[in-house]
Amino acid sequence: MKTYPWLNKEYIPETVILANGEFPTHSLPVTLLNNSQYTICCDGAVEMYVQAGYIPSAIVGDLDSLDNNNKHKFASILYPDKDQETNDLTKAFHFCLKQNRKKISILGATGKREDHTLANISLLADYMDHAQVEMVTDYGIFTPISLTSEIECLPGQPISLFCMDLYPITTIGLKYPLYERIVTRWWQATLNEALANKFIIQTKGKVIVFRGYLPNL
Template sequence: MKRALVITGGQVSLNQIKEVVANASFDLKIGVDHGIDYMAECDIIPDVILGDFDSCQRDVLSAYEKRHIEKIVFPDKKDMTDTQLAFEWLEERSVDEVVVLGGTGSRMDHTLANLFLMIDYGKTFNITFLDPYNRIRLAKSRQTIDQSIYKYISLLPLSEYVHNVSISGVKYPLNKATLKSSSSYGISNEITSKAATILVGEGELLIIESKD
């Protein structure tokens, strides 16, 4: 399995970045614009840096350039977010799994745009967004979610409707339910067993594990 780490410029915890890198191996590490500042603070050497580099520190960019890190520059006037540009780059490299840190944050427009990217790019590789409070993934037709540090588990439709949704091992189980994007019906469940099992019939569904 080929795994990639993407660090971009949203909300991050440096301790979380260090923990992720220490506990998992990555074949590719990509720094995206301001994300290269976080990588430098964590002593991470990226394989490639990309973006328009309008929000990163000049000295960090210069230091990576001196190391001859591959740099891909895009104009500041472009049709994609830097995160989508990273996904485009990864699509050509036969990656199986992508972990993204800094893909969410105070800019709600960027957060929502990045999450909606999972609809298309999630067909090419498995994507996990991490921030200090959440782990966000696109649901498969069947998967198991182990009980963990995250207290809450929510099911949030990306498509207008998601049909035949079942979840067991939780406080509020569902059996072949239809969830719609205009409802908050799937929010703030809790895993009460060692693991929850989720089944999805049709539609695009986010699994959001959260902690306060």
């Protein structure tokens, strides 16, 4: 059984992908951005990232959102990808794999357009087949899991589960337990709550786990 730890502000990400959603403001994703050893910017995220005082390690995308000034300034770290079958987040993810970077924290992937947010969250179910990946937002952390898993958390923490297939799911350690439940809609396993410092999900399928922040954390 695999254990998924709760991230804290001491964590040093091996690789961060910064997408072109809302720029992080919560203290946890901001700290991860500060601690990052290597940050890949989707091209639409570059302007905000640079304005915040950072320098990207690499810029990936079709580069249509990058102004001429930044194209010139960062010419040596531009990695254009014109594939129209994938979005810029996936292009950045594939770039990580080519660089053998397989421990990835994704920031800035939610907010703004809701269709982009839903698409980016659902992509975690694909990414997990190739890398250890989590999406950290201003409201919590999305972690994709498969098979039976132990999830570290905080007592009282908001928990939502999004099943990506029709395998039965059982939970242990949540306020509203599920037993051999087949979840057919995304809302059906949301708005739960952790009872202790960990909970267990038993399944043979893929589940995206959301752990929300507690107030003042």
